[in-house]
Amino acid sequence: MWLKTIYTAGIDVGSNSIKTVVMEFDNNGKNGKLLATDLNKIRKRDTKQVISQSYEHVLSKAELTTGDIAYIATTGEGEMVDFRRGHFYSMTSHSRGALFLNPDVRAIIDVGALHAKALVVDSRSKVLAYKMTSQCASGSGQFLENISRYLGIPLEDVGDLSMQSTSPEMVSGICAVLAETDVINMVSRGIPAGDILKGIHLSMGRRLINLLRSLNASGEVMITGGLANNKGFVAAMHELAENEKMNVCFCTHKLSVFAGAIGTAIWGAFRHVKLREQSIQSSEEKGG
């Protein structure tokens, strides 16, 4: 049988950044291989323009053209991508992406700029249960980004500074406004930045640990989304789980931030094959 490689693109439109990947599959939509990734911060630019730039960039990295892509799949705010073929919801995409990065994962913590959620999945990445943080932004990446800006600390230094903390100062885990007020008070009291940041990581982590506990999550838990690469946050999650004697083990991956985009690209390949089969079946039926 003639075997043809299938290429798909996954675009994760977040509120803060666009994550785009291109993947390669065999003719059955299996054995996915990541060819290229691109992360583009929106930074008050026109989102649609950033999406186009990111897509072009990732195609050129993979040495492909638009005509080579069999299925463009989106997740997040997918309606911003006019040229999409299909859209998959963030839970569906993140769970698939996380299992691609680590097949042993059975729960996921996805911390985006505006929302955080916990998912429990099976070995096929089917979402079995989920919980989301409620309205308040104090459990989100955007909050942490705001605080790092107030403290005058580059975002990439936040994790290391938090790890150096010896006496973390706790902040409100209920309300972003109260938490920001807490931080202002701490700064005026001369609390070291590391202790403030560790306190924030613990406060955010506690909310997420509660979500995982309510889902009875156990085993490998992957952290995805923008905070996955923040060492301080991951260390705080480990510390909290240990204190709470939870039977979970947190893991991340250097590509964790692309979990949504990877997941949606994989589902795109799956749908491409399924639609192709349906089309063949339908023409066979028509042909008698």
Next chain:
Amino acid sequence: MSVKQIIKKCEQLYNDIDLFYVQEWKEKHKSRAIGFMPVYVPRELIHAAGMLPVGIMGAGDLLEIIKGDAYFQSYICHIPRSTIELGISNRLDCLDGMLFPAICDVIRNLSGMFKLMFKDMYVKYIDFPQNFLKTLGGNFYQHELRTMSDDFSQINNVDVNRDDLNRSIKLYNENRAVIKELYDLRSQNPHLVPGSELYLLMRASNVLEITEYTALLREYISETVCEKRPQRDNIRVVVTGVFCEQPPLALIRALENSGCFIVDDDWMLGARFILGDVALSNDPINALADAYLNHTVCTASKYDQDGNKGAFLIEQVKKAKAEGVIFAAPSFCDPALLERPMQQKALNRENIPYTSFKYSENTGQFQVIKEQTGTFADSIKLWGDS
């Protein structure tokens, strides 16, 4: 007109809660206009008397309710509040009458309020037959129709004869045929007729004179088949429960953006209530009554003599080759919400997946609904066979 221009015109009519179009029509034709609430009224009778039938579907999310809330308890749906608000803010002054078809107790009470509050207006509560025997329900309904026809003749100082009524019936038959053509086109090529566009086109039926409306639909059909629109990998769904209080336009867009092709629905149901043609005969009143008794859709607000709840919905799903059903009902809508468990039971028997939510005509936040319907779409696309 291009598709864009047609939809823009429909959107203007949709936003026209002051009924400027109706006022202009009355001025131009030196005639009168009769308003009606959802779901179904025999518009042919109004048209035959030379008047303009005007659908009043509440005010959606276009009007802030200031006084309307004072008339209803908090556990009552939204459409009567906004309809009262339209009335007391003088936006319905251009209407010479209002018809309140039997839908539920709330609409019946609303008709009583209109009678008390707007004394210069002709107000009629239309009782539909609950018995579908020609000699019982049929005779009763014919009497209702004759009374209304006589009332309309009197209001507009005209003599409506058999030919007038048959002419109107013919125009509405043509209109229903074009609507069916439009729905068939959408079912076959959902990407060519987005749900939001179809909804706006259907909303135009509330005000446009029937010949103008039919011509507009024909123009849309001929234009949209030439449009180049992206093919999406969406699931095909039937949306049901939206027959009275209409969903906000943004909700329909949100459903589509969440990965659904709406391939059948029950919004603006009055325009599709009669299935097929009403016979042109020597007794057009009898023909209208016969059409109601024997050739109408099944919906929660219509008495179901067979008690086979859900059978019509299943037929809709199969005919439209839908992969699932979205139950969208207005909050506190007794007919839709009471019927829902029986319909869901019928779907369970057929293994047809569904999801359910509630809305209000002025709902402004759709994130949760989008998550829900989007995840529903994913579950069908990815796990449909497992």
